[in-house]
Amino acid sequence: MLLAEIARTSDAVAGTSGRKTKVGLLAECLRAADPGEAAIVVAYLSGDLPQRQIGVGYASLREIPEPAAVPSLGVSEIDAAFTEIGAVAGKGSVARRRELLAALLARATHAEQDFLIRLLAGELRQGALDGVMAEAIAAAAEVPATEVRRAVMLRGALGPVAAAALADGVDALRTFGLEVGRPIKPMLAAAAPTMEEALEKLSAGEKPGAGEKPKGEVAVEWKMDGIRAQIHVTPASDGGGVRVFTRTLDEITDRLPEVVEAMRALPVQTAVFDGELIALRPDGRPHPFQITSARTATRTHSAGSVPLSIFLFDVLHLDGDDLLDAPSAERHAALARVAPEDLRMPRVVTSSPDRATEFFTESVALGHEGVVVKSLDTPYTAGRRGAGWIKVKPRHTLDLVVLAVEWGHGRRQGLLSNLHLGARDPETGGFVMLGKTFKGLTDKLLAWQTEKLRELAVREDSWTVHVRPELVVEIAFDGVQHSPRYPGGIALRFARVLRYRPDKSAAEADTIDTVKAIAPVID
Numbered sequence: 001m002l003l004a005e006i007a008r009t010s011d012a013v014a015g016t017s018g019r020k021t022k023v024g025l026l027a028e029c030l031r032a033a034d035p036g037e038a039a040i041v042v043a044y045l046s047g048d049l050p051q052r053q054i055g056v057g058y059a060s061l062r063e064i065p066e067p068a069a070v071p072s073l074g075v076s077e078i079d080a081a082f083t084e085i086g087a088v089a090g091k092g093s094v095a096r097r098r099e100l101l102a103a104l105l106a107r108a109t110h111a112e113q114d115f116l117i118r119l120l121a122g123e124l125r126q127g128a129l130d131g132v133m134a135e136a137i138a139a140a141a142e143v144p145a146t147e148v149r150r151a152v153m154l155r156g157a158l159g160p161v162a163a164a165a166l167a168d169g170v171d172a173l174r175t176f177g178l179e180v181g182r183p184i185k186p187m188l189a190a191a192a193p194t195m196e197e198a199l200e201k202l203s204a205g206e207k208p209g210a211g212e213k214p215k216g217e218v219a220v221e222w223k224m225d226g227i228r229a230q231i232h233v234t235p236a237s238d239g240g241g242v243r244v245f246t247r248t249l250d251e252i253t254d255r256l257p258e259v260v261e262a263m264r265a266l267p268v269q270t271a272v273f274d275g276e277l278i279a280l281r282p283d284g285r286p287h288p289f290q291i292t293s294a295r296t297a298t299r300t301h302s303a304g305s306v307p308l309s310i311f312l313f314d315v316l317h318l319d320g321d322d323l324l325d326a327p328s329a330e331r332h333a334a335l336a337r338v339a340p341e342d343l344r345m346p347r348v349v350t351s352s353p354d355r356a357t358e359f360f361t362e363s364v365a366l367g368h369e370g371v372v373v374k375s376l377d378t379p380y381t382a383g384r385r386g387a388g389w390i391k392v393k394p395r396h397t398l399d400l401v402v403l404a405v406e407w408g409h410g411r412r413q414g415l416l417s418n419l420h421l422g423a424r425d426p427e428t429g430g431f432v433m434l435g436k437t438f439k440g441l442t443d444k445l446l447a448w449q450t451e452k453l454r455e456l457a458v459r460e461d462s463w464t465v466h467v468r469p470e471l472v473v474e475i476a477f478d479g480v481q482h483s484p485r486y487p488g489g490i491a492l493r494f495a496r497v498l499r500y501r502p503d504k505s506a507a508e509a510d511t512i513d514t515v516k517a518i519a520p521v522i523d
Helices: 003-014 018-034 037-046 075-087 093-106 110-121 131-143 145-156 158-173 195-202 257-264 288-298 328-338 353-365 442-457 512-516
Strands: 188-192 216-223 228-235 242-245 271-278 307-317 347-348 371-377 385-392 396-407 416-424 430-437 457-460 465-467 472-477 478-481 490-495 496-500
Touching: 003 018, 003 037, 003 075, 003 110, 018 037, 018 131, 018 158, 037 075, 037 131, 037 158, 075 093, 093 110, 131 145, 131 158, 145 158, 195 353, 195 371, 195 385, 216 328, 216 353, 216 490, 228 257, 228 288, 242 257, 257 307, 271 288, 288 478, 307 328, 347 353, 353 371, 396 442, 396 512, 416 442, 416 472, 416 512, 430 490, 442 457, 442 465, 442 496, 472 490, 490 512
Parallel strands: 188 385
Antiparallel strands: 216 347, 216 371, 228 242, 228 271, 271 307, 371 385, 396 416, 396 465, 396 472, 416 430, 457 465, 472 496, 478 490
8 A cells, every 4th residue: 555545544534523434534545455554554544653663753854855746655665664764773873764764755745744744753633543443443344343442452452453354354353362461551541620520420320410419439549640550470480470561562571670579479370450650759759750750761770770669450360360341349359359458559439529539639648640530330441541430630720921832743734833831030030941832722723823923933943933922821731840951940741721811911920939839849
């Protein structure tokens, strides 16, 4: 299959809001794919690379060669080129990767270049998420969508499932099963802005009427800012042992000897656990997220490394029994039988909104993100935001000033997108940059801010437009962390745009002191 066909499908999918239409377009493209290329086609249309990372960043995408006039690039050819680029290492590797990428892009038409740039930049936002793609695979292979979703849950990836479904239908899909040692996609939580709304969503029966309290018990667990970990245990006598995978299914076992040692001590032969790994201080409060993530990012482990604590909250398989379809309460009871309390995520089971809120407050006071409220009846819906798990986090907001903005890519080509955000510094009269964001921007806001910020421009290059610090924007964020990237030494975590505040002047924006007061810096 030519890349041009995928690019055309991608544009068509991005141009429609209807789920049914998206599914139809994707299915048509999948039917036309060669069986051996199905997994690659699914990955590209989902905005993913089969190689995950190939060492190409934004800087490598700034200078694009002249496009080819006629489409000629095949899917397998591109996949091989990406593999070659990703394998480049050692001295001069950055220049060599850019050289190989430029050669590939020179053979692509303008539409194909646009698609590849968005794919590599992680900006292929066209609505072809896992749920839509699973339906498209089902439609293309003429099999029930439930069979596809189940296979994807157990295999942990859409590509192999698509290849199996298109080749041999339902029979091939039913060969997928939970296999200890091979990770599956984790179950995700939906979100609610308040504890009350979370409890209402999980209440048994009808939603409570005015003045009524939710009925039925739920579990409320700490939500930590750590590393989601799926831990597989197999008998050491069979050449197995313990394997640790991240939420993106990357294996990090060799980086976490303390985790391996603790899990080996459990009285199990085979098991699959779900949990969180986090670096804690002696007083039990979390270290900055960077310290936790550093332990999983490096392949070396030194005696002085901060150890990670284990907090298990689910078990998907235990000594020969698959528990995915068991109710949450049953799975947690199985977990409690084999994992001591100090390895389990703290939680309460309650029907009292007051007790649930109290537990939420305690979690936040200890430095954690919030809580996850869980139904006691829900099965483990891997790879999906199950209705039975709802996360609740406190939301912080600030009025900040736009200091500069970067040009967008892909669908945002020609629009000013990535905002540089600053808080007032009352001592100097200037502004302290706290990070960047392009999250939360609607098409209408993008168009408006592009026009407005061009009016405020004082200088620009091919990448960034620096503006007069006059425009105030309301930003939501989850916390503040230390960051050596910015002069102030701190940065917002998960910042996103709520709205612009034309009613406020820059002199009324929040100060750096306000930032620290609202959300103390994690250190």
